[in-house]
Amino acid sequence: MDEYYTLRGYKIKNEEILSSSMEDYIEMIYRISINSDEVRVNDLSEALNVQPPSTTKMIKRLSNGGYVYYEKYGLIKLTDKGNDIGDYLLKRHKTIYEFLKIIGIENDLLEQTEKLEHAINENTLNRIKGLTDFLNNCSEYGKYIT
Amino acid sequence: MDEYYTLRGYKIKNEEILSSSMEDYIEMIYRISINSDEVRVNDLSEALNVQPPSTTKMIKRLSNGGYVYYEKYGLIKLTDKGNDIGDYLLKRHKTIYEFLKIIGIENDLLEQTEKLEHAINENTLNRIKGLTDFLNNCSEYGKYIT
DNA sequence: TAAGAATGTTAGCTATGGCTAAAATTATCA
DNA sequence: TGATAATTTTAGCCATAGCTAACATTCTTA
Incomplete structure (x- = not known):
């Protein structure tokens, strides 16, 4: 039998680890990292057309998930895991x-x-x-x- | 210059009227309507693997948007607009x-x-x-x- | 027709991911 | 070095779209 779900339903069903937004941020950090090894909250906010507080919040999530290293007011750096994902x-x-x-x-x-x-x-x-x-x-x- | 946005950013930017979920519901109402002209909250909930309260809530939104006719405890019916969208x-x-x-x-x-x-x-x-x-x-x- | 079953609604919770305003920190430069 | 500018964070708001528990309504059938 066909099993339909709403979009959100699929996400929950598959225990999708990375949300679309998380992917966007990781991809962009990876992109910026190619040209400079200084990735800052502001760079990311501008690149993604998002306000800095949104970036701060997301970076915390990514940091908790082990995708980036980050300390308050510091530089954003992808972990190995984050880097592999960014590359993909x-x-x-x-x-x-x-x-x-x-x-x-x-x-x-x-x-x-x-x-x-x-x-x-x-x-x-x-x-x-x-x-x-x-x-x-x-x-x-x-x-x-x- | 390339202008990147997060997924959510694109949605807001384009003033996208229908969310993915709204689309899912309309498409499914349309689908069910093909075989029967009785579309109920429960049918929809089951078809979309969603709990009935979620459907009730969404039907209200769709009704406010002029996509469906609905009265409490009644049948769900697409408006002409809803039907055109469902068809698409x-x-x-x-x-x-x-x-x-x-x-x-x-x-x-x-x-x-x-x-x-x-x-x-x-x-x-x-x-x-x-x-x-x-x-x-x-x-x-x-x-x-x- | 009245009781119980099925269906639907309401209320209120959750998480995500935006936002603004205000506070805190860091950097710059006179 | 100390004032100002720039950056970042915190707090708290918003909407979407799920959920459960409890209540209301409608349907069925004995």
């Missing part, structure tokens, strides 16, 4: 971005990527990666898309 | 389901559909529909996927 999240982001791009999304490319990425599990991600590769090398598709 | 949501669901199926998702097909559908806007949906059609008629893909 950024790759996921890029995979979806490339996929959406090749199927012709232009205007809302980033927004659609940001929304979709949280919904896609590892298996689906791999399928999408494979599909993107296929499309990139498919002459019929080349004709179809132009 | 069900089509969106099916489109994504077919897409995920053709790219080889099996185990989490329904769950991934349910998660993805809320993230996809009309333009992306059309692209995905087009892509699915293409894949269905693409001999190279037939070879690739087997």
